[in-house]
Amino acid sequence: xxxxxxxxxxxxxxxxxxxxxxxxxxxxxxxxxxxxxxxxxxxxxxxxxxxxxxxxxxxxxxxxxxxxxxxxxxxxxxxxxxxxxxxxxxxxxxxxxxxxxxxxxxxxxxxxxxxxxxxxxxxxxxxxxxxxxxxxxxxxxxxxxxxxxxxxxxxxxxxxxxxxxxxxxxxxxxxxxxxxxxxxxxxxxxxxxxxxxxxxxxxxxxxxxxxxxxxxxxxxxxxxxxxxxxxxxxxxxxxxxxxxxxxxxxxxxxxxxxxxxxxxxxxxxxxxxxxxxxxxxxxxxxxxxxxxxxxxxxxxxxxxxxxxxxxxxxxxxxxxxxxxxxxxxxxxxxxxxxxxxxxxxxxxxxxxxxxxxxxxxxxxxxxxxxxxxxxxxxxxxxxxxxxxxxxxxxxxxxxxxxxxxxxxxxxxxxxxxxxxxxxxxxxxxxxxxxxxxxxxxxxxxxxxxxxxxxxxxxxxxxxxxxxxxxxxxxxxxxxxxxxxxxxxxxxxxxxxxxxxxxxxxxxxxxxxxxxxxxxxxxxxxxxxxxxxxxxxxxxxxxxxxxxxxxxxxxxxxxxxxxxxxxxxxxxxxxxxxxxxxxxxxxxxxxxxxxxxxxxxxxxxxxxxxxxxxxxxxxxxxxxxxxxxxxxxxxxxxxxxxxxxxxxxxxxxx
Amino acid sequence: xxxxxxxxxxxxxxxxxxxxxxxxxxxxxxxxxxxxxxxxxxxxxxxxxxxxxxxxxxxxxxxxxxxxxxxxxxxxxxxxxxxxxxxxxxxxxxxxxxxxxxxxxxxxxxxxxxxxxxxxxxxxxxxxxxxxxxxxxxxxxxxxxxxxxxxxxxxxxxxxxxxxxxxxxxxxxxxxxxxxxxxxxxxxxxxxxxxxxxxxxxxx
Numbered sequence: 001x002x003x004x005x006x007x008x009x010x011x012x013x014x015x016x017x018x019x020x021x022x023x024x025x026x027x028x029x030x031x032x033x034x035x036x037x038x039x040x041x042x043x044x045x046x047x048x049x050x051x052x053x054x055x056x057x058x059x060x061x062x063x064x065x066x067x068x069x070x071x072x073x074x075x076x077x078x079x080x081x082x083x084x085x086x087x088x089x090x091x092x093x094x095x096x097x098x099x100x101x102x103x104x105x106x107x108x109x110x111x112x113x114x115x116x117x118x119x120x121x122x123x124x125x126x127x128x129x130x131x132x133x134x135x136x137x138x139x140x141x142x143x144x145x146x147x148x149x150x151x152x153x154x155x156x157x158x159x160x161x162x163x164x165x166x167x168x169x170x171x172x173x174x175x176x177x178x179x180x181x182x183x184x185x186x187x188x189x190x191x192x193x194x195x196x197x198x199x200x201x202x203x204x205x206x207x208x209x210x211x212x213x214x215x216x217x218x219x220x221x222x223x224x225x226x227x228x229x230x231x232x233x234x235x236x237x238x239x240x241x242x243x244x245x246x247x248x249x250x251x252x253x254x255x256x257x258x259x260x261x262x263x264x265x266x267x268x269x270x271x272x273x274x275x276x277x278x279x280x281x282x283x284x285x286x287x288x289x290x291x292x293x294x295x296x297x298x299x300x301x302x303x304x305x306x307x308x309x310x311x312x313x314x315x316x317x318x319x320x321x322x323x324x325x326x327x328x329x330x331x332x333x334x335x336x337x338x339x340x341x342x343x344x345x346x347x348x349x350x351x352x353x354x355x356x357x358x359x360x361x362x363x364x365x366x367x368x369x370x371x372x373x374x375x376x377x378x379x380x381x382x383x384x385x386x387x388x389x390x391x392x393x394x395x396x397x398x399x400x401x402x403x404x405x406x407x408x409x410x411x412x413x414x415x416x417x418x419x420x421x422x423x424x425x426x427x428x429x430x431x432x433x434x435x436x437x438x439x440x441x442x443x444x445x446x447x448x449x450x451x452x453x454x455x456x457x458x459x460x461x462x463x464x465x466x467x468x469x470x471x472x473x474x475x476x477x478x479x480x481x482x483x484x485x486x487x488x489x490x491x492x493x494x495x496x497x498x499x500x501x502x503x504x505x506x507x508x509x510x511x512x513x514x515x516x517x518x519x520x521x522x523x524x525x526x527x528x529x530x531x532x533x534x535x536x537x538x539x540x541x542x543x544x545x546x547x548x549x550x551x552x553x554x555x556x557x558x559x560x561x562x563x564x565x566x567x568x569x570x571x572x573x574x575x576x577x578x579x580x581x582x583x584x585x586x587x588x589x590x591x592x593x594x595x596x597x598x599x600x601x602x603x604x605x606x607x608x609x610x611x612x613x614x615x616x617x618x619x620x621x622x623x624x625x626x627x628x629x630x631x632x633x634x635x636x637x638x639x640x641x642x643x644x645x646x647x648x649x650x651x652x653x
Numbered sequence: 654x655x656x657x658x659x660x661x662x663x664x665x666x667x668x669x670x671x672x673x674x675x676x677x678x679x680x681x682x683x684x685x686x687x688x689x690x691x692x693x694x695x696x697x698x699x700x701x702x703x704x705x706x707x708x709x710x711x712x713x714x715x716x717x718x719x720x721x722x723x724x725x726x727x728x729x730x731x732x733x734x735x736x737x738x739x740x741x742x743x744x745x746x747x748x749x750x751x752x753x754x755x756x757x758x759x760x761x762x763x764x765x766x767x768x769x770x771x772x773x774x775x776x777x778x779x780x781x782x783x784x785x786x787x788x789x790x791x792x793x794x795x796x797x798x799x800x801x802x803x804x805x806x807x808x809x810x811x812x813x814x815x816x817x818x819x820x821x822x823x824x825x826x827x828x829x830x831x832x833x834x835x836x837x838x839x840x841x842x843x844x845x846x847x848x849x850x851x852x853x854x855x856x857x
Binding site for chain 2: 517
């Protein structure tokens with residue numbers, strides 16, 4: 001009996017201790033992940049993730065491929081920046097991808113990836129992404145996970161309200177954040193008002209090939225076109241752009257562009273403009289912009305300079321554009337899965353404004369206008385307003401949707417995600433983010449069929465989330481389980497560059513299409529070799545072309561003599577392997593360039609200027625086999641006036 | 654006797670399956686090849702599971718000094734085997750038809766079965782001899798020269814039937830559909846003999 005009493009005493013003490021521990025945890029910021037949450041994100045070794053997430057690499061200029069729910073990074077796809085890791089933007093085949101009307105640009109600022117759609121559903125064929133600084137749109141092929149096309153956008157600056165696709169990928173749309181003189185000319189900055197234009201570009205996408213072409217540019221008033229999204233379902237055929245700086249200020253915008261109580265969401269009926277253009281509307285205007293295309297058969301990119309673009313003045317096309325007054329410098333512009341609601345995230349307020357597409361159409365049909373701006377009708381706020389999510393947080397930026405009629409909005413200043421209900425506008429839940437969240441992503445979130453399992457927030461500030469690594473940090477993202485009524489933080493993972501936005505999709509849609517190798521017999525590169533028999537060295541004046549092959553584990557040829565100081569040496573390297581995941585690398589001592597990383601069946605070219613007399617080695621950089629260390633060669637460089645004959649060999653010959 | 658003849662004809666005709674389906678297959682698995690590398694052995698040549706499997710098997714085997722897998726032109730068997738198999742199938746069908754008219758034809762069924770068995774065993778011997786040569790007749794300058802515990806050069810001969818671990822690979826060697834049809838066909842011809850014999854015994 002005594003023992004029993006003692007036992008109860010211990011038990012009571014233990015309970016007290018446990019409850020103390022519990023409350024201590026609650027007072028902490030987020031506590032440790034419980035086992036349940038760890039299991040939710042655990043993808044066992046060798047297992048595949050359920051979703052692909054294509055996360056913008058921001059100022060790295062690239063696009064990153066992650067898996068969800070594990071948060072593991074699989075690949076960095078070079079898009080707008082040189083990538084010494086594989087030679088993108090250094091090799092002869094890929095440098096044309098970075099050509100622009102300003103010449104070769106080694107860097108870009110990538111922002112908003114968006115996956116191609118068919119009938120409002122992600123089809124997983126391509127990802128589009130915009131470059132903000134020197135306006136460009138890129139297309140990444142989801143069979144090879146490589147950048148296959150980049151088109152420059154003329155008359156644009158700060159290509160920010162981009163690159164969102166319409167329901168059937170009819171268009172990928174690119175809007176300008178900074179209005180500029182169109183055409184560019186020498187004028188006083190103070191004459192901004194009325195003189196500067198904001199170009200909204202509708203880039204047609206070929207249904208079969210994905211090839212892009214600018215169909216028309218809408219020359220809008222000189223506001224800042226911040227973000228955009230397509231209509232879908234009932235609102236298919238429309239595109240919505242948020243604007244700020246409707247004050248048309250040209251200096252100290254943080255004050256001067258924040259004066260109007262309401263800016264606009266521009267509603268563009270692109271079907272009307274498409275019809276107008278089809279009937280010869282608009283004018284061809286001289287312009288200069290690069291169109292760069294990569295071909296998977298020649299393994300080479302070509303850059304073509306375009307000379308003109310079709311521009312459309314919106315005031316000349318009745319029914320094409322309307323302005324929807326929206327409070328407080330709206331940032332994100334998001335459309336609900338059914339296409340009915342257009343959410344304006346007024347970044348300087350605590351409220352979200354939601355417009356109704358049905359009400360908008362009704363107001364247009366009944367011509368209920370409240371004046372006009374530069375010939376574009378302004379609708380009455382009260383006529384189109386569906387509702388507001390009031391006092392939801394501070395500094396709303398972006399909204400995505402789930403499959404249960406809920407919306408999720410990020411609040412930058414109050415650093416949180418808020419879940420609210422479409423139609424009733426009531427706040428259901430809020431969860432902190434770490435810290436100062438920008439965009440958020442729900443797989444399929446920008447489509448008719450969003451999923452309802454995961455949401456991740458991409459933050460601008462990282463601070464103490466990971467082990468300290470000095471002043472410069474990668475950003476952090478948080479993954480939330482959104483399958484229940486309340487959101488639950490289940491994972492914290494670092495991203496690369498500044499991940500403005502991400503597009504995510506069910507892995508099953510894509511993973512079966514991913515290529516493993518390039519077929520050697522389909523290689524149409526001008527300088528390819530199909531077997532070691534074809535490898536050779538040719539001299540044309542001071543240009544030397546080395547037609548080289550790689551296979552485990554040697555280069556052919558691997559001894560070359562007769563190269564002279566002052567020559568321009570082209571290494572055309574073909575990887576003869578036809579086995580999955582057997583790339584070979586190529587690096588030459590003292591080369592003022594990057595390595596080449598050559599996939600099976602691919603050809604890559606690198607230029608080397610030999611500067612010093614001697615015998616110089618080159619080697620394979622990718623650990624290709626047990627004899628990788630043996631995969632090397634020598635080049636003899638003789639003085640310019642030497643008469644050493646060109647010769648090459650492999651093994652004994 | 655009609656039943657015996659029908660079985661004989663069906664049994665012989667199943668040999669034609671070898672013209673449609675592979676006789677045998679050899680599959681290699683290793684950590685680096687989770688999906689495996691493999692080859693179908695058809696009566697007229699070796700074909701990889703995928704377009705590049707033969708090339709990739711050859712690429713791996715060159716490290717240990719093995720010869721490349723033979724093409725149709727490099728092995729007379731791939732020309733002769735189709736003639737033998739086709740000839741035996743036609744012969745079997747003709748013999749089977751004789752059974753409709755002549756009750757004693759069941760003895761010929763046995764004769765066909767014995768001949769086919771002899772040819773089959775010869776074929777197996779030949780196949781095994783090639784595999785022994787393929788797995789042991791190695792390039793003396795091979796990059797990797799492996800020896801067993803006794804210091805003898807390692808044999809890379811794949812098993813004739815079954816599984817075997819060879820370095821980091823597990824090699825599986827089993828009959829394919831064509832080979833299975835061949836086996837069933839031969840069994841049927843033997844059964845046709847038994848049925849024919851029983852029929853004649855009853856009659857007598």
